[in-house]
Amino acid sequence: MEAKRKTTVGAVIATFILCYVIWILLTGSFAAQELIVGAVVSILVAWFSARFFVHDSPYWFFGKRFFILIWYCVAIFPWELIKANWDVAKRVLSPKLRINPGIIRVPVDLTAEYGKAMLADSITLTPGTITVDIDEREGRCWYYIHWVDVQETDREAAGEIIKGRMEKWIRRIWQ
Amino acid sequence: MSEMTELIYFAIFYILCCFIVIYRLVKGPTAVDRAVAGDGVDVMTDMALVLVAMYSGRGIYLDIAIVTAILGFLSQVLIGKYLEGTL
Amino acid sequence: MNIALRIIIDAFIVLGCFFAFAGSIGLVRMPDTFSRMQSSTNITTLGILCTLVGAFLYFLIVKESWGSAAKVAIIGILTIIANPVGGHAMARAAYRIGIRPERELVIDDLADPEACAEPGGESAEAPAPEKESEAEQE
Numbered sequence: 001m002e003a004k005r006k007t008t009v010g011a012v013i014a015t016f017i018l019c020y021v022i023w024i025l026l027t028g029s030f031a032a033q034e035l036i037v038g039a040v041v042s043i044l045v046a047w048f049s050a051r052f053f054v055h056d057s058p059y060w061f062f063g064k065r066f067f068i069l070i071w072y073c074v075a076i077f078p079w080e081l082i083k084a085n086w087d088v089a090k091r092v093l094s095p096k097l098r099i100n101p102g103i104i105r106v107p108v109d110l111t112a113e114y115g116k117a118m119l120a121d122s123i124t125l126t127p128g129t130i131t132v133d134i135d136e137r138e139g140r141c142w143y144y145i146h147w148v149d150v151q152e153t154d155r156e157a158a159g160e161i162i163k164g165r166m167e168k169w170i171r172r173i174w175q
Numbered sequence: 176m177s178e179m180t181e182l183i184y185f186a187i188f189y190i191l192c193c194f195i196v197i198y199r200l201v202k203g204p205t206a207v208d209r210a211v212a213g214d215g216v217d218v219m220t221d222m223a224l225v226l227v228a229m230y231s232g233r234g235i236y237l238d239i240a241i242v243t244a245i246l247g248f249l250s251q252v253l254i255g256k257y258l259e260g261t262l
Numbered sequence: 263m264n265i266a267l268r269i270i271i272d273a274f275i276v277l278g279c280f281f282a283f284a285g286s287i288g289l290v291r292m293p294d295t296f297s298r299m300q301s302s303t304n305i306t307t308l309g310i311l312c313t314l315v316g317a318f319l320y321f322l323i324v325k326e327s328w329g330s331a332a333k334v335a336i337i338g339i340l341t342i343i344a345n346p347v348g349g350h351a352m353a354r355a356a357y358r359i360g361i362r363p364e365r366e367l368v369i370d371d372l373a374d375p376e377a378c379a380e381p382g383g384e385s386a387e388a389p390a391p392e393k394e395s396e397a398e399q400e
Contacts, residue, residue, distance in 0.1 A: 025336060026241075028329030085281060085308040092288035092301055101297055101363060103370045124346035127303040130296065131346075132353045146353060148300045179268060179320075185275050188283075195286040199298070207295050207356040214348065215289060215302050218341070219282055222313045225334065226275070229320055237333040244337055248344035255351030259358050 007047070011054035015046035055113060065173050072169045077122060080164055084126040088148065102150040103132060106159035108141045108167065115174030116141060122166050129162055179230070186226040189219045210254045217247035267323060274316030282309035294363030295356055299349060306345045314338040 019042035027034050091098055110116050120131040123145060133144040145162060152158045193216050200212040221240045228236035256262045281304055288301025314334055321331040 022336070025329075025332040028332065081307055081311075085304055088288070088300060088304050089281060089284035092284050092291060092304070097291060097293075099292070099297055101294070103357075120350065121343075121346040124349050125303065125307055125342070127300055127307065130299055130303070130353045131350055132357055146296045146300070148297055179271075181272065182275075185279055188279050192279075192282050192286040196289050199289045205295060205356075205361055207352060207359075207361060208298060210352060211295075211299050211302050212289060215285065215305050218306050218310055219286075221337065221341075222278070222282070222310055225313065225317050225337070228330075229317055232325075234327075234330050234333070237330055237337075240337055241333060241340070244340050244344075248340070248348055251348030252351050255348065255355040258355040259351075 007051045008054075011050040012043075012046045015050040015053050016042050019045050068169070068173050072173065076165055076169050080122075080126055080166060084128050088127040091149070098149075100149045101146065102153075103144055103146050104150065104153070104155065104158050105135075105142050105144050106155055106162060108143055108159070108163075110141065110167070110171060110174070112174035115170050118174070119143075119163070119167060119170050122170070123162065182226050182230040186223045186230065189223040189226065193219050193223075206254075206258060210251060214247055214251050217243060217250075221247075267319070271316045271320050271324075274312045274319070278309050278312035278314075278316065281305070281307075281312065285309055295361050296353065296363065299353060299356075303345075303349060306341060306349075310341055311338060 020038060023038040023042060024030075024035075027038065108116065108119060110119060116134070120134065120143060123129050123143065124131050128148045130146045131143050132146050135142045135144065147158070147162065150158075152161055196212050196215045196219070200209055200216065203209045203212060221243050224236045224240040224243065228234060228240070253262070285301050285303075285305030288304060289298050292298045292301050314337060317334045318331050318338075321327055321334060
């Protein structure tokens with residue numbers, strides 16, 4: 001599992017660009033000394049952390065997928081977030097506190113490492129569902145999800161309800 | 176000083192919500208409850224800092240809010256790892 | 263200042279306050295640890311996102327200082343990326359150290375001894391959900 005990861009030049013460059021952009025945003029000035037210090041610090045940080053940060057090819061992200069990712073971040077995911085937030089807020093503020101918790105195992109058909117992480121994060125961020133653990137079994141990837149209102153105990157159908165449209169769009173990004 | 180004087184009342188509202196959560200922080204039966212409540216207090220203090228920065232017009236509060244956000248994340252992951260025994 | 267812009271910013275911040283309030287009430291009212299965690303995500307997603315959108319619009323349009331707006335955006339992105347990781351670590355730690363709800367879970371697939379076969383073989387601990395006594399440990 002823990003393979004020896006090598007530091008490639010592309011990964012270092014990609015990490016360097018990200019660090020440098022964050023540095024410029026944080027300092028908020030374009031004085032020469034700030035830019036030089038930022039470049040030195042970014043190169044050092046990128047050199048040491050690139051092998052943990054970039055696991056695939058660092059450049060394949062550019063192109064059509066970038067726009068799909070933007071669309072996912074501004075339209076698909078916020079809509080799911082608003083629906084789930086409103087649902088949980090209504091449950092909490094109602095006097096009877098209707099909850100029905102359980103931990104269910106749902107199948108996930110994603111192969112990319114980043115895609116799995118992104119779907120798990122999306123599920124955890126929507127209130128009402130938390131990814132507790134991830135498991136590989138029978139050739140498939142399974143998420144163990146704590147669900148605050150179990151409407152369905154069949155695993156496939158529950159997966160459809162929990163993941164909604166998110167899995168389809170994430171598969172479109174990271175395939 | 177901003178002309179939107181209602182911002183300070185929103186900041187005070189966030190601090191009052193913090194006091195609600197502190198009840199759970201004091202009482203909460205397990206360590207996980209306390210850590211989760213601590214994270215809630217951390218995030219809401221962040222928001223109060225952002226609102227105070229808007230109200231007073233001084234950007235230094237935003238830097239403090241960034242540092243608080245990073246520290247809150249680190250502390251939560253560290254407490255999780257520690258409780259799990261894999262630190 | 264434009265009055266419509268002011269109303270929009272206030273609306274975003276009030277919405278954020280509402281969700282943060284709901285999350286705080288949920289943290290106090292919910293009966294078990296996992297459900298409390300669910301409620302706290304209510305604070306950390308829409309509660310802060312709405313407030314930060316309001317702050318972003320304020321700094322960008324009213325103050326016209328893009329440095330402050332960028333800092334607000336960094337707080338938002340950082341929280342959105344970092345919080346699920348922390349929540350995931352917390353939830354897994356809570357299950358591993360044996361915290362179970364007082365009420366019986368409707369379905370509990372993690373209690374299955376084959377679930378999550380770790381290399382250390384520590385997955386099969388606490389096979390039966392204990393009531394209340396185990397949840398009191400600190």
